[in-house]
Amino acid sequence: MEPIEINVKIKRFNPEADSRPYWSDYTLQARPSDRVLDVMHHIKWEVDGSLAFRRSCAHGICGSDAMLINGVNRLACKVLVKDLGNRIVIEPLRGLEVKKDLIVDMDSFFDSFKAVLPFLINDDAPPPAERLQSPEERARFDETTKCILCAACTTSCPVFWTNGSYIGPAAIVNAHRFIFDSRDKGTAQRIDVLNAGNGLWRCRTAYNCTEACPRDIPVTQAIEEVRRAMLFRGA
Amino acid sequence: MYRGREGQWAFLLHRISGVAIALYLLLHVLDISLVMLGPDGPFDAFLAFYHNWPFRIGLLMVIAAVVYHALNGLRIILMDFTTWGVKIQRQLWYGVLVLTTLIGIPVLWVVVPQILAGV
Ligand code: FES
Numbered sequence: 001m002e003p004i005e006i007n008v009k010i011k012r013f014n015p016e017a018d019s020r021p022y023w024s025d026y027t028l029q030a031r032p033s034d035r036v037l038d039v040m041h042h043i044k045w046e047v048d049g050s051l052a053f054r055r056s057c058a059h060g061i062c063g064s065d066a067m068l069i070n071g072v073n074r075l076a077c078k079v080l081v082k083d084l085g086n087r088i089v090i091e092p093l094r095g096l097e098v099k100k101d102l103i104v105d106m107d108s109f110f111d112s113f114k115a116v117l118p119f120l121i122n123d124d125a126p127p128p129a130e131r132l133q134s135p136e137e138r139a140r141f142d143e144t145t146k147c148i149l150c151a152a153c154t155t156s157c158p159v160f161w162t163n164g165s166y167i168g169p170a171a172i173v174n175a176h177r178f179i180f181d182s183r184d185k186g187t188a189q190r191i192d193v194l195n196a197g198n199g200l201w202r203c204r205t206a207y208n209c210t211e212a213c214p215r216d217i218p219v220t221q222a223i224e225e226v227r228r229a230m231l232f233r234g235a
Numbered sequence: 236m237y238r239g240r241e242g243q244w245a246f247l248l249h250r251i252s253g254v255a256i257a258l259y260l261l262l263h264v265l266d267i268s269l270v271m272l273g274p275d276g277p278f279d280a281f282l283a284f285y286h287n288w289p290f291r292i293g294l295l296m297v298i299a300a301v302v303y304h305a306l307n308g309l310r311i312i313l314m315d316f317t318t319w320g321v322k323i324q325r326q327l328w329y330g331v332l333v334l335t336t337l338i339g340i341p342v343l344w345v346v347v348p349q350i351l352a353g354v
Contacts, residue, residue: 071238094237156237158246204250205314207242207324220242221321224314 003029004086008039010051011091013098021098024048032082036069039088040076053102060214063150066093067102073152073212093155095164109151112167115193116175121186137182144177144222146215153209153219165198169209169219172200176222179229191230200226241325249307252300259297291350295342302338306331 013021030039037058044051055065058077065076068091070084096104154160154168175194178184194200200223209219269278310327313320
C-alpha cells in the first residue's frame with residue numbers, strides 16, 4: 001500500500017520536568033497497513049527519542065501497549081492506521097498515574113489482580129496423574145483464560161475513573177477463570193474479596209470494558225456470571 | 236470524552252435521570268410539606284409559582300427521566316438475572332429509548348398546548 005500523510009497527536013507528560021501534560025504533534029508518512037505501534041516506533045526512532053511508551057511482543061500477546069487511541073482503549077500493536085484515518089490521537093490509559101508520557105503506574109492494577117488469588121487452590125491430595133476435567137468443564141471458563149492483563153478494560157470503566165480502589169473488570173475476569181474451574185476449591189476465599197465494598201457490586205454495566213477488550217472476552221457477561229454465582233450459591 | 240458505545244450512554248443517562256429524580260423528589264417533599272402551615276401559609280403561592288412555564292417544562296423532563304429510569308432499570312434486571320440479557324443489551328437499550336419516546340408523545344400532546352395557552 002502507498003504511504004499516506006498522517007497527523008499524530010500524543011499526550012506527553014514527564015512529572016519530573018513538566019508542570020502539566022502537553023500535546024506533541026507529528027506529521028509523517030505511514031502506510032495504511034502500518035500498526036499504530038509502527039508509527040510510534042518511527043516517531044521514537046527517527047523523530048523524537050524522548051517519547052516514552054511500553055511495548056514488548058508487538059503481537060497482541062504481552063499486554064504492554066494498551067493506550068487510549070482516538071478515544072478508545074486498545075493495543076497500539078493491534079490497530080492499523082487505515083482503521084483510524086489520517087488523524088491519530090494517543091493518550092495514556094485513564095485512572096492510573098502517568099509515570100512518563102504513555103507509561104502509567106500499573107501497581108494498583110496488579111494488586112487488584114493478585115487480590116482475587118489468580119491461581120489454582122485445591123488442597124486435596126494430588127492424584128497420581130493430572131487433575132482431570134471434561135472438555136465441557138474446561139469450556140465453562142474458556143473465555144476468561146484469554147486475559148493478557150493489558151488493563152484496557154479496567155481503565156475504560158467509568159466507575160474505576162472516579163473510584164480508583166474499585167477492583168475492576170480485569171480482576172473479576174481472572175476470578176471468573178478460577179471460580180468456574182471444576183478443579184478449583186478457592187471460591188469462598190475469592191468471594192470474600194469480591195464481596196467487599198470496592199468489589200464487583202460496584203459494576204454499573206457500562207460495557208466499556210467489553211468493548212475495549214483486545215481479546216474479545218465478554219467481560220460484562222463474566223462479571224454477571226460471578227455475581228449470580230455469589231447470589232445463588234448462598235455465598 | 237471516552238468514545239464508549241450504547242452501554243456507556245445508557246449508564247450515563249441512568250445516572251443523570253436518577254440524580255434529577257432524587258433532587259425533584261426532595262423539592263417536592265419540601266413544598267408539599269408547606270401545606271402543614273395551614274390555609275394562610277405559603278403553600279398556594281408556591282404552587283402558583285411552580286405553574287410558570289419553565290417549571291412545567293422541567294416537570295416534562297422529570298416525567299421523561301422517570302420513564303427512562305424505570306424502563307432501563309428493567310433492562311438492568313434482565314442483564315443481572317438472565318443468561319441472555321447481557322448479550323442483547325444494545326437491542327434492549329434501543330427498546331428502552333423507543334418505549335420512552337412512545338410514552339412521551341401523548342404526554343407532550345396533552346401538556347404542551349396547555350403550557351402554550353398558559354392554562
Ligand atoms: S506489544 Fe505486546 S500486546 Fe502489544
